[in-house]
Amino acid sequence: MASVRQMAAGHPGITAAIQRSRRLLHRRALVAAIASTVRVPGLDWAVDAALLSRLLPQISAEFGLAPEQLDQLNPRRREQVQKAVTLVGSVVIGKVITHEIALRATRSLGLRLSTRQLAKYVPLAGQAVSATLGYATLRYLGEQHLRDCVRVVQVAELALPVPR
Numbered sequence: 001m002a003s004v005r006q007m008a009a010g011h012p013g014i015t016a017a018i019q020r021s022r023r024l025l026h027r028r029a030l031v032a033a034i035a036s037t038v039r040v041p042g043l044d045w046a047v048d049a050a051l052l053s054r055l056l057p058q059i060s061a062e063f064g065l066a067p068e069q070l071d072q073l074n075p076r077r078r079e080q081v082q083k084a085v086t087l088v089g090s091v092v093i094g095k096v097i098t099h100e101i102a103l104r105a106t107r108s109l110g111l112r113l114s115t116r117q118l119a120k121y122v123p124l125a126g127q128a129v130s131a132t133l134g135y136a137t138l139r140y141l142g143e144q145h146l147r148d149c150v151r152v153v154q155v156a157e158l159a160l161p162v163p164r
Helices: 012-036 043-062 067-071 075-088 099-107 110-119 125-156
Strands: none
Touching (some): 012 125, 043 125, 067 075
């Protein structure tokens, strides 16, 4: 499977949006890693859900796929984007992300998260494992969303918004 950068080859606007999104994703994943080391049951799940409910819309906005951006498109173009979203199979592009949806997304990685819960109670090494898994979990979910956004933009031939 091609990497996101390979998918965007030859399109500088998409490449720039990927770079901005990855910087944002890296910062949020670090917060998730730090939250994973705290020995409060369920805190890391709540932090992941809160981070994802803010992160996914921000990544979508980089590609012009936030709900308010899609509402500004003409009806024909909006329909093209919706078809592309359906083709890609994303359930979050163009939607308002609630904590419930974000929590469901993190629970889809159940075994990894259960391991993270258990690991944090082992002094030092367990907390390091928990932090690594916390980072990797948020990074994985963000990268999947990033890949979906790139595919939707390409399939729908959507013009990217001007960076803020």
